[in-house]
Amino acid sequence: xxxxxxxxxxxxxxxxxxxxxxxxxxxxxxxxxxxxxxxxxxxxxxxxxxxxxxxxxxxxxxxxxxxxxxxxxxxxxxxxxxxxxxxxxxxxxxxxxxxxxxxxxxxxxxxxxxxxxxxxxxxxxxxxxxxxxxxxxxxxxxxxxxxxxxxxxxxxxxxxxxxxxxxxxxxxxxxxxxxxxxxxxxxxxxxxxxxxxxxxxxxxxxxxxxxxxxxxxxxxxxxxxxxxxxxxxxxxxxxxxxxxxxxxxxxxxxxxxxxxxxxxxxxxxxxxxx
Amino acid sequence: xxxxxxxxxxxxxxxxxxxxxxxxxxxxxxxxxxxxxxxxxxxxxxxxxxxxxxxxxxxxxxxxxxxxxxxxxxxxxxxxxxxxxxxxxxxxxxxxxxxxxxxxxxxxxxxxxxxxxxxxxxxxxxxxxxxxxxxxxxxxxxxxxxxxxxxxxxxxxxxxxxxxxxxxxxxxxxxxxxxxxxxxxxxxxxxxxxxxxxxxxxxxxxxxxxxxxxxxxxxxxxxxxxxxxxxxxxxxxxxxxxxxxxxxxxxxxxxxxxxxxxxxxxxxxxxxxx
Numbered sequence: 001x002x003x004x005x006x007x008x009x010x011x012x013x014x015x016x017x018x019x020x021x022x023x024x025x026x027x028x029x030x031x032x033x034x035x036x037x038x039x040x041x042x043x044x045x046x047x048x049x050x051x052x053x054x055x056x057x058x059x060x061x062x063x064x065x066x067x068x069x070x071x072x073x074x075x076x077x078x079x080x081x082x083x084x085x086x087x088x089x090x091x092x093x094x095x096x097x098x099x100x101x102x103x104x105x106x107x108x109x110x111x112x113x114x115x116x117x118x119x120x121x122x123x124x125x126x127x128x129x130x131x132x133x134x135x136x137x138x139x140x141x142x143x144x145x146x147x148x149x150x151x152x153x154x155x156x157x158x159x160x161x162x163x164x165x166x167x168x169x170x171x172x173x174x175x176x177x178x179x180x181x182x183x184x185x186x187x188x189x190x191x192x193x194x195x196x197x198x199x200x201x202x203x204x205x206x207x208x209x210x211x212x213x214x215x216x217x218x219x220x221x222x223x224x225x226x227x228x229x230x231x232x233x234x235x236x237x238x239x240x241x242x243x244x245x246x247x248x249x250x251x252x253x254x255x256x257x258x259x260x261x262x263x264x265x266x267x268x269x270x271x272x273x274x
Numbered sequence: 275x276x277x278x279x280x281x282x283x284x285x286x287x288x289x290x291x292x293x294x295x296x297x298x299x300x301x302x303x304x305x306x307x308x309x310x311x312x313x314x315x316x317x318x319x320x321x322x323x324x325x326x327x328x329x330x331x332x333x334x335x336x337x338x339x340x341x342x343x344x345x346x347x348x349x350x351x352x353x354x355x356x357x358x359x360x361x362x363x364x365x366x367x368x369x370x371x372x373x374x375x376x377x378x379x380x381x382x383x384x385x386x387x388x389x390x391x392x393x394x395x396x397x398x399x400x401x402x403x404x405x406x407x408x409x410x411x412x413x414x415x416x417x418x419x420x421x422x423x424x425x426x427x428x429x430x431x432x433x434x435x436x437x438x439x440x441x442x443x444x445x446x447x448x449x450x451x452x453x454x455x456x457x458x459x460x461x462x463x464x465x466x467x468x469x470x471x472x473x474x475x476x477x478x479x480x481x482x483x484x485x486x487x488x489x490x491x492x493x494x495x496x497x498x499x500x501x502x503x504x505x506x507x508x509x510x511x512x513x514x515x516x517x518x519x520x521x522x523x524x525x526x527x528x529x530x531x532x533x534x535x536x537x538x539x540x541x542x543x544x545x546x547x548x
Contacts, residue, residue, distance in 0.1 A: 007525055007527050010533050011533075059333065255282070255288050256283070
């Protein structure tokens with residue numbers, strides 16, 4: 001574990017780290033905020049397309065609320081880096097910056113693009129063993145909202161809470177998801193089911209807490225890619241508790257995320273009892 | 275006045291603008307945050323070296339506090355852009371991204387690098403006439419802290435309050451300032467006096483309010499470039515009211531700024547009475 005930079009911030013420390021990952025076989029980077037004093041738990045933040053480990057920690061304004069609630073955060077990069085696989089750097093929505101939190105099975109991505117296990121096992125283990133936190137929850141934005149929902153629904157006992165901003169809730173049936181799942185998982189759509197929050201709900205996966213979602217109504221991706229209403233339907237039908245807030249005039253940006261970050265940190269804090 | 279982008283943020287709007295400037299003879303860009311409801315005044319934010327109109331508005335986390343205090347902010351770029359003057363793009367601390375808030379008198383910069391008047395007259399006029407705000411104050415960071423102090427000390431009746439993070443308080447006698455003032459103003463050091471906060475205080479310039487400064491003690495530039503203690507001495511000797519907060523372990527970054535932004539917004543709000 002290599003500490004690259006540390007900045008005092010709201011009496012705690014905002015930090016940037018790198019380490020050699022077992023799952024991606026590359027050096028992976030992540031950022032953290034660790035409040036001063038006793039820390040009661042950790043939120044894993046998953047970012048969206050084109051992001052890396054910097055976007056959330058510089059733009060979301062979360063540190064103030066994390067400090068108030070005695071929570072740390074860990075925000076990993078969104079894909080392996082430093083590779084040069086065929087097609088890896090050609091588009092913003094596939095390959096580098098777009099790992100989609102799946103374990104790729106299709107060559108040439110299947111050697112390194114293991115972001116599902118990287119988050120749910122390796123990064124989770126780092127939080128437990130290196131940062132010594134036992135209470136762990138997960139949230140994310142857009143592609144990372146998809147990642148947070150999928151990882152929490154498949155591993156409900158590992159995560160105290162789950163929430164999302166503007167998540168891709170039904171990736172199997174929208175252009176971003178179809179492109180990513182075809183490229184990483186192949187044409188067999190049965191394999192996609194494990195990575196689709198709506199399908200997981202329909203197949204009986206649940207989280208014991210209420211899933212909190214904020215979605216902007218002026219989000220350019222809402223109608224074609226995000227389709228929040230499908231999550232509401234699937235949750236309602238399956239009995240999953242949820243609270244979806246549709247936010248008038250808000251878009252897909254970090255200005256939207258920053259506005260409702262306090263609500264999400266409070267939500268996680270309420271389920272992370274020290 | 276051209277609105278480039280607008281994002282709903284803390285119930286107000288974070289916006290990006292461009293306009294053709296009379297003083298720089300170039301297109302200039304700035305960002306704003308305008309809270310919802312009645313606005314009681316405007317803070318002008320001046321950024322530091324290498325920054326443009328985006329850094330503050332994306333990283334400082336000010337919008338939450340501005341919304342709470344019914345204040346707007348306007349954050350301009352730090353130099354003219356789109357030119358290709360000899361030497362203009364060769365270093366991070368001179369030329370583009372480093373206008374130093376002076377009116378250049380030396381060729382080839384004297385045609386465009388009129389950042390002092392651009393801020394104090396043109397941008398100030400935009401706040402009055404376009405955004406319809408009468409109560410205006412000023413703050414900044416590093417080179418922008420220098421700019422805020424100089425502009426407020428020279429025009430005390432135009433600004434309701436002034437504050438700074440990590441300001442360059444005595445540019446005439448530190449490497450950044452000597453390089454910039456030589457390049458923009460020439461070798462005659464008498465011309466530098468108008469752009470040096472410590473010299474202005476010694477020469478009788480004052481602001482009627484207490485000047486608020488936060489400075490990190492782990493700031494790599496403190497000893498060689500910033501020299502906060504010289505401001506304290508000059509203020510003490512001249513009778514200028516001030517409050518300098520030396521902040522243990524904090525550095526020069528926006529993580530430091532974000533931590534104390536609420537204090538600065540409250541300070542300005544206390545002097546901007548609607």
